[in-house]
Amino acid sequence: MFSNKMEFKETFLRRLEMTCGKSFAESTKRDQYDTLGNMIREYVSLNWIETKEKNRVAKNKQVYYLSIEFLLGRLLRHNLINLKIDQVVSEGLAELGIHLDEIEDVEVDAALGNGGLGRLAACFLDSLASLNLPGHGCGIRYKHGLFEQKIVDGYQVELPEQWLRHGHVWEVRKADLSIEVPFWGKVEVSEENGRMIFRHVNAEMITAVPYDMPVVGYETETVNTLRLWNAEPSPYPINRDIMQYKRETESVSEFLYPDDTHDEGKILRLKQQYFLVSASIRSIVRSYRKQYGSLVDFHQHISIHINDTHPVLAIPELMRILIDEEQLSWDEAWHITLNTISYTNHTTLAEALEKWPIRIFQPLLPRIYMIVNEINERFCKNLWDLYPGDWNRIEEMAIIAHDQIKMAHLALVGSHSVNGVAELHTEILKKREMKNFYEVYPEKFNNKTNGITHRRWLIKSNPKLTDLICDAIGNDWIHKPELLEKLEAFKEDSVFLNQMFLIKKLNKELLAKRIQDQTGIVVDTSSIFDIQVKRLHAYKRQLLNILHIMHLYNRLKEDSSFNMYPRTFIFGAKASPGYYYAKKIIKLINTVAEKVNNDASINGKLKVVFLENYRVSLAEDIFPAADVSEQISTASKEASGTGNMKFMMNGALTVGTLDGANIEIKDRVGDENIFIFGLKAEEVLNYYQHGGYRSMEYYHHDKRIRKVVDQLTNGFFEGVEDEFEAIYDSLLMQNDHYFVLRDFASYIQIQRDVDTAYKNQQKWLQMSLMNIAKSGYFSSDRTIEQYAKEIWSIKPVGQFTTS
Numbered sequence: 001m002f003s004n005k006m007e008f009k010e011t012f013l014r015r016l017e018m019t020c021g022k023s024f025a026e027s028t029k030r031d032q033y034d035t036l037g038n039m040i041r042e043y044v045s046l047n048w049i050e051t052k053e054k055n056r057v058a059k060n061k062q063v064y065y066l067s068i069e070f071l072l073g074r075l076l077r078h079n080l081i082n083l084k085i086d087q088v089v090s091e092g093l094a095e096l097g098i099h100l101d102e103i104e105d106v107e108v109d110a111a112l113g114n115g116g117l118g119r120l121a122a123c124f125l126d127s128l129a130s131l132n133l134p135g136h137g138c139g140i141r142y143k144h145g146l147f148e149q150k151i152v153d154g155y156q157v158e159l160p161e162q163w164l165r166h167g168h169v170w171e172v173r174k175a176d177l178s179i180e181v182p183f184w185g186k187v188e189v190s191e192e193n194g195r196m197i198f199r200h201v202n203a204e205m206i207t208a209v210p211y212d213m214p215v216v217g218y219e220t221e222t223v224n225t226l227r228l229w230n231a232e233p234s235p236y237p238i239n240r241d242i243m244q245y246k247r248e249t250e251s252v253s254e255f256l257y258p259d260d261t262h263d264e265g266k267i268l269r270l271k272q273q274y275f276l277v278s279a280s281i282r283s284i285v286r287s288y289r290k291q292y293g294s295l296v297d298f299h300q301h302i303s304i305h306i307n308d309t310h311p312v313l314a315i316p317e318l319m320r321i322l323i324d325e326e327q328l329s330w331d332e333a334w335h336i337t338l339n340t341i342s343y344t345n346h347t348t349l350a351e352a353l354e355k356w357p358i359r360i361f362q363p364l365l366p367r368i369y370m371i372v373n374e375i376n377e378r379f380c381k382n383l384w385d386l387y388p389g390d391w392n393r394i395e396e397m398a399i400i401a402h403d404q405i406k407m408a409h410l411a412l413v414g415s416h417s418v419n420g421v422a423e424l425h426t427e428i429l430k431k432r433e434m435k436n437f438y439e440v441y442p443e444k445f446n447n448k449t450n451g452i453t454h455r456r457w458l459i460k461s462n463p464k465l466t467d468l469i470c471d472a473i474g475n476d477w478i479h480k481p482e483l484l485e486k487l488e489a490f491k492e493d494s495v496f497l498n499q500m501f502l503i504k505k506l507n508k509e510l511l512a513k514r515i516q517d518q519t520g521i522v523v524d525t526s527s528i529f530d531i532q533v534k535r536l537h538a539y540k541r542q543l544l545n546i547l548h549i550m551h552l553y554n555r556l557k558e559d560s561s562f563n564m565y566p567r568t569f570i571f572g573a574k575a576s577p578g579y580y581y582a583k584k585i586i587k588l589i590n591t592v593a594e595k596v597n598n599d600a601s602i603n604g605k606l607k608v609v610f611l612e613n614y615r616v617s618l619a620e621d622i623f624p625a626a627d628v629s630e631q632i633s634t635a636s637k638e639a640s641g642t643g644n645m646k647f648m649m650n651g652a653l654t655v656g657t658l659d660g661a662n663i664e665i666k667d668r669v670g671d672e673n674i675f676i677f678g679l680k681a682e683e684v685l686n687y688y689q690h691g692g693y694r695s696m697e698y699y700h701h702d703k704r705i706r707k708v709v710d711q712l713t714n715g716f717f718e719g720v721e722d723e724f725e726a727i728y729d730s731l732l733m734q735n736d737h738y739f740v741l742r743d744f745a746s747y748i749q750i751q752r753d754v755d756t757a758y759k760n761q762q763k764w765l766q767m768s769l770m771n772i773a774k775s776g777y778f779s780s781d782r783t784i785e786q787y788a789k790e791i792w793s794i795k796p797v798g799q800f801t802t803s
C-alpha cells in the first residue's frame, strides 16, 4: 500500500478524497482519522488472511480467550507502532500540516471493560500476536462501553458511553458468519436406536453477528483476531410484538455491566454470558468441523480459556455440542471438554463469586441446565466415594446447592487448569478459598502472575523514556523485556540519571497541562506526583489515602514548623453506579480537594486532584508522570493488580501493602526500592477468622486518627455535614472491615519515609531506575509464554519479522 513517506502521503490524500468526497482542505480531523484508520486496517489485511491460512495449513493448536470484557483503549497509534510505521506516518502527516496527536485524539477509547480484568485481556491479545502465538479473543460488541464519568459538584454522574457513534474503523462485520443462539423454550427428550435424544424446541433465537478486529503483533506478520459478537433479531417470530422483540434482542449487547466485583443478579447478565459462550463455541466448532470433520480430537487442536467465571457456560455448551450434535458418550464428551477448557480466577471477594438461582437459569437455558445438573450429580457422586458420609463437605463443594448454581465450582470441576493471578492469590485459593477443591484436584492449580504489555505501557505511552532506554542498552529488550535489567549498569551514571529526571519532569508537565485544562487546578511540577488510579472500591482503600491527606493538612495547619516536600495527590476512579459507599468516597476526595486547594495558608504544599473519567487513554498520560504509585489495598484482597506494574515500568516507586503482585514487585526490586507498610495477608485473614480487631480502640488511642475521623462529620467540611456519615459509620460502627484505621499509623510513617527519600534526588532516581530495570518480568509476554507452555500447549507460528 505504501512503503515510504511519499507513497503514504499520496495514498492518504487519494483515499481521503475518494472516501470522504471532500478536498483535503475541506476535510475534518475525523475524516483524516477515518481515512488513516481504514488505510491501516487494509494494510494489515493481507497478513491477517495469511495468518489464518498458515495456522490452518500447519494445523496449529489455537487458543480462544473468552472474556466478557476487553478494555482495548485506542488502537491507531498502538497499531502504527506495532507495524513500525509510526514514524513514516507521523512525518508524512506533518508534511501535510497534520499532527498525528490531533488525529489520535479523535479516536474514542474502546472501553469494553471495567478495569483490571478487561485490560488484562487486551494486554494478552497484544502479547499473543507479538509472540506469534495463535490466540484469539472472543467477546461482546457492547453498543455502550463503560459509562462516561462526569464530576458535578464533587459527585459522580454517569453518562452512556458512545464509542460506536461514528462507527469503528478497526472492525469488519461478517454477517455471513452469524450464529443463532437459542433462549427459553423447552427440551424434548426421546429415545432413538437406544440413544437419548434432546431437542430444544420453541426457543427464542437471537442472532449473534461477528465483528472481527485485527490484532497486530509487534514487528511480526502475525495478525490474530478479536471477534466481538453483536446481538440482533433473528427472522422475527410471528407471535411476538415486533418492537418489543427487537428491543429485548438488542439489549443483550447494549451495555457493558458497569460492575467490577458485584454480581448484579440480572437475567440480562446471564443472557450475555450464554450469548458470548454459545456464539463463540459454535463458531469455533463450525470452522473446526470444516477442517477436521469429527470432533474427537478437538482438545488436541483447540484450547478454550475462560477469563473468570463469566464465560463458564463454555463447559456445558461444549458438552451439549459433543453429546447432542456429535453424538459422543458422556465420558468421551467430558474427556474432550475437560482437556479443552482452562480457567483463571481473578478474585476471592465473596460478592464477586457468581451464583445463579435455578429459577432464572433453568427456564432461560433449559438444555444447559440439564447438563449442569448432570455434571453436578456425577461430581457429587465422586465426592461421596472420596469422602463417604461427609455431607457437609459435599454440600459445600456441590455445583448446585440451595437452589443456586455456583459458577466457580462449575469452572473448577470442568476445566483442567485453574490459575490465580499472583503468587499470594494462588496460595490463598489453594490454602483457604478453594482448599477443598485443591485437595481433590491438586494438579489443576497453578499460578500465572499477571503482566502488562510494555508496548502500550512504556513504548507508546512514554516515548522519551523508551528512547533513553534504547540509547543506553539497545533495542533487544523490546522483544525480551527481561533485558531491561541491563539498566542496572547505569545506577551510578549521573548523566543517565539526570536524563531520567528531565524526562519525568517533562511527563509531569504534560500531565499538569492536562490537569489544568480539565480541572482548572494548577499543580507544581516540582512537587511529588503521588497517584492512585483504579476502580473505586472499599478494599482498594482510596479512603486511607484521603484520610492521610487530611492528616497532612491538619499538620500543616497546626504546626508551622512541620516540614514536608510539596506533594500533588492525584486520583482517578470510577465507582459502579449502584455502589453508594464508593460514590461517597469520590465526594469526599473532591471535598478535601476543594478545601485544601483553596487554602492559601498552606503555601501550595498540598494539592489534591480528581481526574474525571479515568480510562485507558488518560492512563497513558498518567503513568509516565508518576513519582509515587499507591497500591494500598487491604492485604489479601487485591488478587494481583496491574496498575502497580504500569507505574513501576515508568519509574514510579510503590507505596504498598504486601498484597497481590506488590509482593513480587518487592521481591524483584528489593526492600530498599519500595515502601511497604501495613498488615500482612495472614494477619488480615486471621482477624477475619478469629476476630480481635476493634477499630474503636485505634480511634481512641491515636489522636491523629480521632481528628480525621471526627472531621468527617463535625462540620469541618462546611455545608456537607451529613454527607460522610456512611464513611464514619463504616470506620467505627461497622468495625472498619478493611482495616483502614489499623494501618493508618504505619501508612503515615511510610509516607514520611517517602518524603525523606524524595529529598535525596540522586538516591530517588537510583530507586526509580531499579524499578524500571526489574519491570521486564511484569511484561505480559512473560505471562503469556507461561500460559502458552504450561496451560494451552500452543507454539509460535514461524518467527518471521518485517524488519
Ligand code: RUG
Pocket: 115, 116, 117, 118, 120, 260, 261, 308, 346, 347, 352, 421, 450, 638, 639, 640, 641, 642, 660
Ligand atoms: O481485582 C482484580 C485485580 O486484582 C486483577 O489484577 C485483575 C486482573 O487479574 O482482575 C481484577 N478483577 C477481578 N476484576 N474483576 C474481578 C472479579 O470478577
